[in-house]
Amino acid sequence: MSHIPWPVPEPVLPSDVDPVLAHATRAAVRAFAEARRVHDRAALAEKVQIGADGTPTMRLDILVDTAVAEAANAHKVNLLSEEIGSIDNGSAVTLVVDPVDGTANAAAGVPLSAFAGVVAVDGVPKEALTCWLDTGRCWHAVAGRPTPYRTSGRRELDGAAVSLLRPHGPDDNAWWRITKRAARVRILSSSCIEAALVAEGSTDAFADAGSDTHRIMDLAAAMVTVPAAGGAVLDVHGRPLEIDPDLTRRWSGVVAASRELAEELASTIKEAL
Amino acid sequence: MSHIPWPVPEPVLPSDVDPVLAHATRAAVRAFAEARRVHDRAALAEKVQIGADGTPTMRLDILVDTAVAEAANAHKVNLLSEEIGSIDNGSAVTLVVDPVDGTANAAAGVPLSAFAGVVAVDGVPKEALTCWLDTGRCWHAVAGRPTPYRTSGRRELDGAAVSLLRPHGPDDNAWWRITKRAARVRILSSSCIEAALVAEGSTDAFADAGSDTHRIMDLAAAMVTVPAAGGAVLDVHGRPLEIDPDLTRRWSGVVAASRELAEELASTIKEAL
Structure with missing residues (x-):
């Protein structure tokens, strides 16, 4: 090699x-x-x-x-x-x-x-x-200071540009459902870059489609950067995103250009799981 | 915007x-x-x-x-x-x-x-x-001169790192079959960068899983760069890759680290279409 x-x-x-x-x-x-x-x-x-x-x-x-x-x-x-x-x-x-x-x-x-x-x-x-x-x-x-980033502001999944983790098995059905409703799907395999692209308005959303792969450090930077730019970060199952020394905790993070889009993604994934 | x-x-x-x-x-x-x-x-x-x-x-x-x-x-x-x-x-x-x-x-x-x-x-x-x-x-x-690039040399699909176009509908079944056999799947949405990453050994393959989306300019650079680095470029259906002023022609290109991997990808896609 x-x-x-x-x-x-x-x-x-x-x-x-x-x-x-x-x-x-x-x-x-x-x-x-x-x-x-x-x-x-x-x-x-x-x-x-x-x-x-x-x-x-x-x-x-x-x-x-x-x-x-x-x-x-x-x-x-x-x-x-x-x-x-x-x-x-x-x-x-x-x-x-x-x-x-x-x-x-x-x-x-x-x-x-x-x-x-x-x-x-x-x-x-x-x-x-x-x-x-x-x-x-x-x-x-x-947090609390203006940022130069603005999300795209998009509110609907249909026609959105969405980045996803690759399908992991348990989330295959949800993964496919999101893919079929989005206009564009990317798998860049870097959660933090994908979240930054949501913050700056280059893509509409990034999600773990229910595989519970995310650890808090995959989402922590997004939790500051994305809301400051007008977007939202949440967990598919509504679990609070918490900085916790217990690193066995996992989430299925949704990072989106607006709260409406984040919630539509989360509910679409939850129904399909 | x-x-x-x-x-x-x-x-x-x-x-x-x-x-x-x-x-x-x-x-x-x-x-x-x-x-x-x-x-x-x-x-x-x-x-x-x-x-x-x-x-x-x-x-x-x-x-x-x-x-x-x-x-x-x-x-x-x-x-x-x-x-x-x-x-x-x-x-x-x-x-x-x-x-x-x-x-x-x-x-x-x-x-x-x-x-x-x-x-x-x-x-x-x-x-x-x-x-x-x-x-x-x-x-x-x-063409014909040594290049600094070497593909990964990988010969088998099982466990490979594969980049794909996003699924387009007609190729959904083939797309999913490749995804389930590969160890890693990416959708970077830039065919020419994905082909360059195959040439330099950063990923094992890139394919259009049978959607016939590729035009000759999506594959032309790969046709020089990838074989020079030890890999192969072909079409899923075996159609010759030709520089042709008729730009309505389409291919389902497969760019891979070895001829064996390119052929396995093409036959796997063809069977699933």
């Missing part, structure tokens, strides 16, 4: 990003670039342990997550991360991160993977940054 | 690209950047005429295709293009182009669209360039 030859650019960070979040993002990007320089595709994708979320962890994830944990420790904030799990540094601030969202893409060389980080204070998400690792493009939002 | 705010970088062209192809690529990128600067998403996506291929043409396509035609005329080569159709400048050389592959992505702001150009001499494709418009990343190959 060969190395991925493409460069990993520096992240293009807005000037007002929280310093801890900026540090963690830069550390993640640097570790990601180094991992791709040193390891070939097979080594990046090798499953080297079971992560804190209970699923096998690729070498690439570990390398990036370790760099992010060092950044969190240096600033004495807590960390909640897909692979390493929960680190309690006794702070009111927790950094919630998906070190490499779209790991399968990233390890194979499909240029759609992201670092996503959220600053939560006493469990409430306050600021989010999603960095598209292959290009350095970043989406940033702070 | 809002403008797409992201920059369009200059293409990163290898030094040995055919000068006509290089000129056409630069012209396409410049026109694409200008179109996004001037027009909002709705205006880019507006269907302003019926293209030479018989399908509605978006404003974005026309703007880029016009710039490419000017480049072809300046060099007195023939042009075969999705929208404008066939221009005969009495040359043995024909530039076969998809000015904006993934137009729906490009007009909406989903950052997966490409310019793809092929230099054909007396109808035989000799050189191909695929330029990912959102990043400037280019894939280049010349």
Whole structure:
């Protein structure tokens, strides 16, 4: 198996990003670039342990997550991360991160993977940054502050452009029903990039069609970025989206350009499951 | 509807690209950047005429295709293009182009669209360039010369990573059968980028699961780039892939990391149709 030859650019960070979040993002990007320089595709994708979320962890994830944990420790904030799990540094601030969202893409060389980080204070998400690792493009939002992003505003599923997770089996029927009602369907295999595209109005919605694959770090950045842009984030079964150190919890997240579209997607999926 | 705010970088062209192809690529990128600067998403996506291929043409396509035609005329080569159709400048050389592959992505702001150009001499494709418009990343190959790309070499569908067009109706059954046998499925909605990812070994295959959506310009760059990297390009029904000014012709293209995988995909799709 060969190395991925493409460069990993520096992240293009807005000037007002929280310093801890900026540090963690830069550390993640640097570790990601180094991992791709040193390891070939097979080594990046090798499953080297079971992560804190209970699923096998690729070498690439570990390398990036370790760099992010060092950044969190240096600033004495807590960390909640897909692979390493929960680190309690006794702070009111927790950094919630998906070190490499779209790991399968990233390890194979499909240029759609992201670092996503959220600053939560006493469990409430306050600021989010999603960095598209292959290009350095970043989406940033702070709860309660205006953002440059506006969703498409679309309210109806019929004719919408929808991104989905690939069908997982239990959700096949719901997956197909959404696909047949949408005008366009994409599977980019990076939840955080797909959510950012909803926030900026490039697509109308992104959903897990009921497979309960989403962990909180797949949705945390969207929970800040998408409502600030006029959209909505919810769970198909109405379970509250909560930042929780218990990483065995799962959701079927729906990220949409409007509350009406999010609710129509959720009810359509629930009926079909 | 809002403008797409992201920059369009200059293409990163290898030094040995055919000068006509290089000129056409630069012209396409410049026109694409200008179109996004001037027009909002709705205006880019507006269907302003019926293209030479018989399908509605978006404003974005026309703007880029016009710039490419000017480049072809300046060099007195023939042009075969999705929208404008066939221009005969009495040359043995024909530039076969998809000015904006993934137009729906490009007009909406989903950052997966490409310019793809092929230099054909007396109808035989000799050189191909695929330029990912959102990043400037280019894939280049010349028939008969070594390329830096190697496919994954994968020979079996079971467990493969496969990109597909979204299901179109007549191909639903075949689409689903491929999805259930592959380990990973993606729908990136840009045939030329998906083919380039097969060439470089980032994914194992890309297919139209029998919907006969592909025109020759969706496959022409792959016909040079993928075999040079060890893979294969064919049609589900075994129809020869030919550069033909008759743009009503359609194929169900299969682009795969090996001939074995291409044939298994084609026969699996054919049985399920």
